[in-house]
Amino acid sequence: MPTVPIFMPQLGESIAEATVVRIGIAPGDTVQTDQEVIEVETSKATMGVTTLCRGTVKEIHAKEGETYSVGTLLGLLDVTEEEIVRTGVDTVEAAADRRTAAAASPQEQEKNLHFALDDDSYEESSPEVVPSVKGLPVPAGVMGAHYISPRMRARMNEMGLREADISAVAGTGAGGRVMVEDLEKFLDYIDTWPSSNASPMRMAVADAMRRSWTRPLATVGLPVKLDRVLEHRRNQDPKPGLTLYVLRAFALALVEEPATAGFLIGQKVVHPRAFDIGVAVQVDDGVVVPVLRKVDQKSLSDLTKDYAEMVERGRRRRLSEDDLRGGIATVTNFGTFGLTSGTPIPLPNETLILGLGAGVKKPVWSSQVEAFVPMTEAELVLTFDHRVVDGGGAGVLLSRVAQLLQEPEKL
The missing domain is CATH 2.40.50.100 (RNA polymerase II/Efflux pump adaptor protein, barrel-sandwich hybrid domain)
Structure with a gap:
């Protein structure tokens, strides 16, 4: 039978x-x-x-x-x-x-x-x-191009290639598998294209982003009004950058919800022992992320001094290993490039990255004067590891950051 x-x-x-x-x-x-x-x-x-x-x-x-x-x-x-x-x-x-x-x-x-x-x-x-x-x-399940044979992997190792490097290669093997012959043909095809050697900084960034992208990442966004922050900043000496206002609000929000900054190791979520947060700094051909320590316990004035020193040393490539490690999250201000929105990617050892877009003047209805008044608004975006944080938790955290920014005198 x-x-x-x-x-x-x-x-x-x-x-x-x-x-x-x-x-x-x-x-x-x-x-x-x-x-x-x-x-x-x-x-x-x-x-x-x-x-x-x-x-x-x-x-x-x-x-x-x-x-x-x-x-x-x-x-x-x-x-x-x-x-x-x-x-x-x-x-x-x-x-x-x-x-x-x-x-x-x-x-x-x-x-x-x-x-x-x-x-x-x-x-x-x-x-x-x-x-x-x-x-x-x-x-029914089929074997796809994600499978790499031992022969193919050995050839990639000889060339110093990663899986992400062959994503542009069309495979001719069973189920779309990329064969060594496919790789060789593709490399011959692009051999005459203009190219340049990637710098060590660019390779370090590429490696970090490859490792970050092995996780399920998601991004949520929320517009935030910056008028009170800008008014508060005008009366400060030295004047903190907008990045530091966001950094400080982010740290205080994380103190209230520390589990959102945890990271998953096996079957454990490891929670932060200190609220040390990195700030993305653009340098030649890459990005460095110096870490500011105990952001929740420092004033804006103290953070302004620490940040200025870190940025100066970062752009001269004088940061030590201790300056770059131990952060639980990162803040990036891509608004300095005129960008209004984006989807930043957290570092491999972090669960969160908070981004700030460029401020834009917009008409907002005021019930007090019963008319539209111009206000400066920017987009806050939070990218998170969805294994650790769900959309609801990310939304609560982002909303709390926006609320804290409406009271800059308390930051």
Whole structure:
């Protein structure tokens, strides 16, 4: 009698595994098409694994409480030949043959040969869609271009290349895999293009951004009125920059919500032991982020002196390792370049980065004079590690920073 597999299905675009919480069948049980037989739990929800056809449970490989990756064999069904014909499902042998053929067949690989620079004859194929999750057809898992073979990785190591460096290369291997031949062809193609050697500073920034982008980052924004800050600043000597007002408000808001500045290590969220915050400083061919210590405990006057010294040493490349490490978050004022909005990226060891856009005069309705009055408004944006902070928490933190900026005399 033919045997049909029960696989762990693809339960969502970003979900690679699920934990079995309940098994509702036993060997010898008769099941119907689209019957929920195993209940699994992901980080998002509890879902049901369903059968693709009628049959009798032959074996159960899954265990309650165990976690399995997508595509893992959870059990087997004995089915009739008539049921195979009726539903068109693959038997265990057919499913294995299909995967082997897709991975190893020269004919199938030849169909996928293409190079995206000039060739427009490539026809993209879609994976077969089968109803793996109750009520939701989902695509069967396929090996994509994200896989790098040992031979390809060895060649990349010889050239000093990272995965992000080959993102522009179109692959000709199975499932779009980038082959060594693809890389060599691409490098030959761009060999005559103008180029220059990246500076050590640019390489350091590139490495930090690559590591940062391995996390799920999100950005929220909020307009903030700066008129009170600007008025307060006019009466100060020395005059703090707008960056320092934002820095101080950010630190005080984090004191109230320290968990938002934690960072995830394994299964622990490590919370800040001090509110040391970095400030992004533009230098030749890159950015440095000197860290100002205990921002929550210092006055604007003290921060102004510390900041001026740090910026001066940063632009002369005279910052020490201690000056650059230990920050729990960063503030960046991209408004100095006339930019009104942006999506800054936090450093790899930090969860948050707060950005300030350029101030713009806008008409705002005043209920006191019953007329529109000109006010200076700027965009505050907060980029955060979504593993640690959710959108609601980021919104609360950003709103609190904006509120504190309306009372600059208390900063």
